[in-house]
Amino acid sequence: MISVLGYGFQPAVKRTPREEAALRIRILRGMHVEDVRLRTRQEMGDRARELGPVDLSMNPLRAYVERRGTAYRTPPAVFGLPEELAFALGDASARTTVARYGRIGARPMPTRMSAVSAEVLRYRLAANWAGTLIGWSAASERPFLEAIPPEALAVEYHSDDPQAPTVIRHRRLRRLGRDLAEVEDVYDLTDLDAPVFAVLRGDEDVTEEALGDEAAAAARAYPWRYADGRPFHRIVISGDPRGPYEGIELVEGTLRTCALYTHWGAAVRDAGWPQRNAIGLELEGMDSRSDTMQAGISVGPESVLRWRHIDPERPGMLHQFGPGFDPLPLHTAIRSYAEQLVSAMGLPVSAAQTGGEPTETERRALAEAVAATYPDCRAHDGLVLRRVSAVINRETGSTLPETAYPVLYGPEVAEEFEAAAAGDGSADDAAAELEGARSALDEALAAEAPSPELLRAALEAVTEALGMLASDGDR
Numbered sequence: 001m002i003s004v005l006g007y008g009f010q011p012a013v014k015r016t017p018r019e020e021a022a023l024r025i026r027i028l029r030g031m032h033v034e035d036v037r038l039r040t041r042q043e044m045g046d047r048a049r050e051l052g053p054v055d056l057s058m059n060p061l062r063a064y065v066e067r068r069g070t071a072y073r074t075p076p077a078v079f080g081l082p083e084e085l086a087f088a089l090g091d092a093s094a095r096t097t098v099a100r101y102g103r104i105g106a107r108p109m110p111t112r113m114s115a116v117s118a119e120v121l122r123y124r125l126a127a128n129w130a131g132t133l134i135g136w137s138a139a140s141e142r143p144f145l146e147a148i149p150p151e152a153l154a155v156e157y158h159s160d161d162p163q164a165p166t167v168i169r170h171r172r173l174r175r176l177g178r179d180l181a182e183v184e185d186v187y188d189l190t191d192l193d194a195p196v197f198a199v200l201r202g203d204e205d206v207t208e209e210a211l212g213d214e215a216a217a218a219a220r221a222y223p224w225r226y227a228d229g230r231p232f233h234r235i236v237i238s239g240d241p242r243g244p245y246e247g248i249e250l251v252e253g254t255l256r257t258c259a260l261y262t263h264w265g266a267a268v269r270d271a272g273w274p275q276r277n278a279i280g281l282e283l284e285g286m287d288s289r290s291d292t293m294q295a296g297i298s299v300g301p302e303s304v305l306r307w308r309h310i311d312p313e314r315p316g317m318l319h320q321f322g323p324g325f326d327p328l329p330l331h332t333a334i335r336s337y338a339e340q341l342v343s344a345m346g347l348p349v350s351a352a353q354t355g356g357e358p359t360e361t362e363r364r365a366l367a368e369a370v371a372a373t374y375p376d377c378r379a380h381d382g383l384v385l386r387r388v389s390a391v392i393n394r395e396t397g398s399t400l401p402e403t404a405y406p407v408l409y410g411p412e413v414a415e416e417f418e419a420a421a422a423g424d425g426s427a428d429d430a431a432a433e434l435e436g437a438r439s440a441l442d443e444a445l446a447a448e449a450p451s452p453e454l455l456r457a458a459l460e461a462v463t464e465a466l467g468m469l470a471s472d473g474d475r
Contacts, residue, residue, distance in 0.1 A: 017244035020251075022151035024127040027061045027254055036258040043259055051266040058261045058334070060341040061254040065125045067347055068369050071377050071409045072118035075108035077101055077416060078385070079406045085385070086110050088142050088392055104416045109381070109407070112145065117381055119147035120238050121373065127151075128246050129239030132380070133170070134224075134387050136395050143388050148235065155241045158190060166190055168235050174199065174210045183210060187233050195222040195231040226390050226402050236387065238380040253341040260334045267325050280316025281307040367411070374409045381407045 015023065026032045033054050040048040075097065086093075091110035101108050109117070116132060123130030131148040148170065158166035170185040181201055188196040197219045199210040208216040224234045284306045286295045309316050346369050348362050382404035389400040408416060 028126045039255045055262045077106035077408045081107045116145040124239040
């Protein structure tokens with residue numbers, strides 16, 4: 001029996017946690033061409049070589065991340081944020097925006113920090129965790145933040161606190177002599193009384209070679225500490241590194257969707273027209289190529305083909321088969337498969353039924369899914385601001401508060417503005433009530449024989465209006 005289809009063999013997924021994280025970030029960045037090529041070979045065998053260019057235009061994982069990771073599209077509101085800290089972090093918010101947030105007693109999150117936190121959120125939604133590096137630039141004398149994808153990190157938890165990492169390893173490039181080399185920056189808080197920082201190349205300690213003697217000595221002294229001397233990691237972890245394969249269905253489904261869509265495009269090119277056949281006929285004017293032994297002729301709409309019978313006693317015939325496939329139903333099926341992948345992650349959507357406009361149920365489910373990201377964002381951003389304050393204080397001698405800063409996101413910010421606006425309205429109402437009560441009291445006092453009941457009612461009205469104003473002021 002001849003094997004016609006030649007399906008490939010797809011082995012069980014055996015990616016390490018780091019390989020899994022790297023794959024997810026490649027998909028998120030649209031850099032998974034070779035991963036799709038591998039998937040098409042696994043599913044189609046040798047036939048995958050005939051598919052042509054890989055198509056990455058349908059990306060369910062990225063669609064899921066983009067729809068759910070919207071916490072930073074509206075500038076988050078940070079309460080108690082000192083102006084010095086905002087400027088140190090590179091805030092470029094418009095003056096009108098700062099004034100508007102000032103009405104609710106907050107400042108917009110510094111723009112650079114907002115961009116970094118948004119990138120960390122995208123990494124966390126795609127790969128379940130990520131990190132934010134807090135650094136100090138000696139050249140510009142200010143702190144900086146950097147989003148670190150999870151494949152560049154390794155985290156160990158040894159303490160009794162499951163949320164507090166003990167050892168963090170950051171894989172990065174550093175210059176050793178004249179060459180760039182891949183090293184690991186190791187932050188070890190196993191012993192809080194003797195924290196350790198080192199730069200390792202394999203098992204070799206190259207801290208002095210990478211940083212220079214003076215900077216290496218300062219780093220080995222572990223300068224990342226709070227005012228009371230307690231050390232902290234200058235890389236803030238967002239998410240949980242201990243669940244690297246959570247949501248793997250969406251990852252595998254995205255690769256399969258790209259493979260199917262690539263196959264669909266190849267079918268459009270190679271099987272989207274009728275197949276014409278000649279039986280017992282020979283085309284006049286054909287050319288042949290000696291290197292490939294192929295014969296044929298190039299024609300266009302203006303051409304008239306002339307055929308002759310190979311055997312005049314047995315007349316030939318022309319025949320036409322229909323197209324090899326119907327593009328529309330297959331494209332609809334692939335799109336439905338991609339939508340179901342995202343829906344299975346808690347974001348229901350059916351563009352085919354609604355024309356792309358989400359239903360009320362979909363809006364509500366999306367709003368709930370987005371709001372579910374706020375607690376992790378709040379914990380991450382509050383801790384980043386606290387540790388940035390500590391870094392600034394140690395480097396400059398400032399006295400910024402080294403506490404977590406409260407942060408609100410998206411609809412929470414809108415609700416705060418609405419509450420402030422309602423408070424302004426109630427203040428106006430209270431002032432009007434007080435003016436009316438005062439007028440009534442003046443009229444009662446101006447009477448020749450003031451009625452005790454009228455005076456008592458007027459005084460109670462004044463007292464009530466003053467209470468409304470005091471309550472609004474406290475709010």
